[in-house]
Each structure stands twice: as structure tokens, then as C-alpha cells.
Amino acid sequence: MWKLLQIELFKISKRPRTYIAFVAVAAIVFIFQFAFKADGQSYMDLMLQSVKDTFTFDRVQAINGYFMCYIILNTLLIQVPILIALIAADSISGEANMGTLRLLISKPISRTQIILVKFAAATIFTIFLLLWMAITALFLSLFIFGAGDMLVFRSKGDESQILLITRDDIMWRYSAAFAYATVALTVIAALSLLLSIFAENSIGPIIATVCIVIVCTIISNINVPIIDKNVKPYLFTSYLVGWKGFFYIGTDMDGKTIKGSLENWPAIRKSLLILIAHIFILITASVVVFKKKDILS
């Protein structure tokens, strides 16, 4: 298994498209950092426009590395599934396209092993991509903007809230959020892998994955009660943003934040379990379909 995994990782590392994801992430992060360095206060003014007459606060301190990373992740983690699909959707279909799939299954390894190794390789790629995001979006932002207390702007039902997390209470939240994001993006990898079994080239499964993610994300963000109740709970995209739950700090009865607390850990845990269940179902389906597949290419 380990040898197979090494081979898969070697194949991924040799594909130019692998590095598209890293370049794309870096480009987006740098653009955000440049924009906020140049005129981040305008963004802050926009976010606080309804209370700027009532409160005064230090806007320069508010735009710090932690805040920047949150803003970047908020945007990036919607696009990153597409970058994951670029690699994971190529896993089986790429082999079929190059004519190596029949050769691969003729080796003394089971089809289950092939799927599990392909999935493991895609998961490792996902972890590396998130590590790259942590380096560029978090550590580079901390280097450029410095550290400080973090503001989180949030809509909750028909209300909006401003949460303030002190600087000594942030890093563990990012560690947990990146770990959660790894699980969330692994669902995309598993979905892409399943779709790649049905295709003879990688374009189809990549586009199919992207379409599924986009459509489900749009539905997840429609605020219509009937959809909220009957559709959203069944869409994996509703749980992709669960990493934000680590930044919804718990409060006491007076609204005072409690250091080290989470507002709703059971909801995060439930989301995490749903995502893990998705991975299990998608990988099981991949194994079943791949085992029954008549491989002609």
C-alpha cells in the first residue's frame, strides 16, 4: 500500500496542473493582502457603516494578520473545491485517458486498494494545499499586518453580530478550522474520485464536480424557509463552512466573551460527522462501482 501511495504521489507531483492550485491560492492571497494593505480601512468602514456614528475603535489595529486570514479563507474555501477537483477528478479518468488503467488493474493489487490509494493521495494533496493556505494566508499575513485581537462579523438569523476574540485565544481556533477544512475538502476529493470512475477523460468529472459544488452552494445560501428545512440539511455544501464555528466564541448571559469557548460545539461536531459520513459513503460507492466497472481502456 505504502509503495502504491508513493507512486500515486509521484504521479501527482509530476503533473503541471497540480501546481496550478498552489499558484492560484498564492495569487488570490497576495491580491487580498495588497488590497487590504493599500485600503483595508474602506472595507472596515463598509462592515461597520451602521454603527460608525455610535462607536469609535482603532481600525488600524483591527486589520491584522488574524483578521486577514479569516477574510481570505472566507473567500478561498468556496473556490478551493474547484482546485481539489482538478487533481482528484483526474485519479481514475486520467489513467483511462492515458490507457494505463487496464495495465494498473492487471497488477497484483485489488481494485479496492487502487481506490483507497487514489483517495489517500488526493487527501494528502488536500492537506498540502491547506498547509500552503495556512503559510500564505495566515503566517504571511501575520508577518505583513502583525498580530492583534480578531474581529468576526457574523449574521445570525435576522441579526448581525460583531465578535471580538483576544489574540491569545486565536491560534488554536485556526488549527481546528484548518483541520475541519481538511475533512470538508476531502469530501470534494471523494466526490471527484467517484465521478472520475465514470469517465474516460478528466474534463467531464472536473466539470461535473464543479457544477455540483456550485449548484449545492447556491442552494445552501438561499434563505427560503422551505429549502432551509427540507433541502439544506441534506447538502454537504451546507457543512463546508462549518470551520467558521470555531470562531463563533461563546458568551455569558451579559454577552461577554468566554476565552477558549465555542458557541455551539455540538453543531460543529454534528457537521463534522456528516462530512465524514459523506466521505465514507462516497468512497464505498467508488469501491463498489470500480469493482463492477468493465475496464476497456
Place this chain on the structure above:
Amino acid sequence: MIRSVKLIQLLIAVIPAFTINAQDVNTLITKVKGNIDKVNDYEATARMITNVSFLKVPDADVKVYFKKPNKLKIKNEKGISFVPKGAVSINLNNILSGSKYTAIDAGTDEIGNTTVRVVKLLPEDDNADVVLSTVYIDEAALVIRRAKTTTRANGSYELEMSYGKYAAFGLPDKIVFSFDTKDYKLPKGVTFDFDDGTQNNRSAADKAKSRNGKAEITFSSYLINKGVKEDVFK
């Protein structure tokens, strides 16, 4: 005819009483101002507790800087703090600065166990933002215990103060600042929020209550008349 004479007699009796009271409150305010005027500047260390429905923030250790005539700055040296604007602009020096108001004696009231003189201050400038200030003065200690201010544009403010070892300078140990606030609304479409299933089931009364904010500042120490640099007010 007899009724007119009685009315004139009554007016003759009552008008001097009002005049004496008016003089009393002006003298009282002058004495209170005298206390406050002893302070040219100060730097204070304090803890601020903010209680606003949409703000979820921890208690903050802040520095409060003041310089005559009315410069006041509240700074969180270690992090970010949301400071109600009114807390800065509606301070005692602003309320009592100059003599551009008419003081009206509104009798006495009780704050805790202390009897206080209630004085209403009406600005002489018709265009002033402050419409009316009511101050509750502790005549024995010559300090203001409570001040209520109604403004044209920014709602109402209330300051409630308790005093300790700095009472001789008119400086409180604790200020509770109540103010009107609007609901906070995020611009649409800027966040994809995680819906954790919790809902706000707030009643209309709760929503109305949420439009009142409170900031509590407890002072631990003052450095009085030691000089404060202009830079801190920028």
C-alpha cells in the same frame, strides 16, 4: 379687585424664592466646577465592560486620558475596544464647560442613600446638539452623581458615577454610561455564515432593550496634573 391684590402678593412672595433657588443652583454648579477645574489633565487606568446586544467582547483594560478643556480619549493598549462615541463627547467637562446654559432648580431626589439636588441645564444656543442636560448633584461632596443628556441627533445618554478617594477632584471611581444604539446590520452578501441551527427568539421587548447600550468603566488609579502628551488624542 381683592383677587388681583392677592395674586400680586403671591407673586411678590414666590418670585424671590425662585430667584434665590436659581442663584443657589448656579453657586452649586460653580462649586462643582471648581472641583473639576482643579484637574488640568489626567491619565487613568481602568477596566471597561461593554454591554451592547450585538457586540460580543471581553472586558478590556483601558487607559483614559483627559486634557483641558475637553479632550478625552479611551484607549485599549493591548487590543481593540469599541468605545461609545458619546462616552467621549458627553463628559462632565463638556456638560459644564462655559456658562452657556440656563440652570433650573428641579428639586431634590435620592440616589442610593444620598439626597441629591436635581438641576436642569438648558443650552442657550438654539442649534446646540444637546437639547437638555439634567445633573444630580451631591451637595455635601460637591460632585455630580448622575447626568442625563438628551441630544438632537444621537439619542439620550446617561452617566452614573460613584466616587471614592478622588472625589476631591470630582473624579469618579466608577462610571456607568448608558446610551441609545442602533441595530447592527452587516452589508448583504459579504459573508457565507455557518448556520449552526441556533435561532434568535427575541421578543419585541428584548429587541427594544437591545437598542440600549451600557459601558461600565471602573477606575483603579489616576495620575492627576502630571501632563498628558497631545499625541494620545490623535
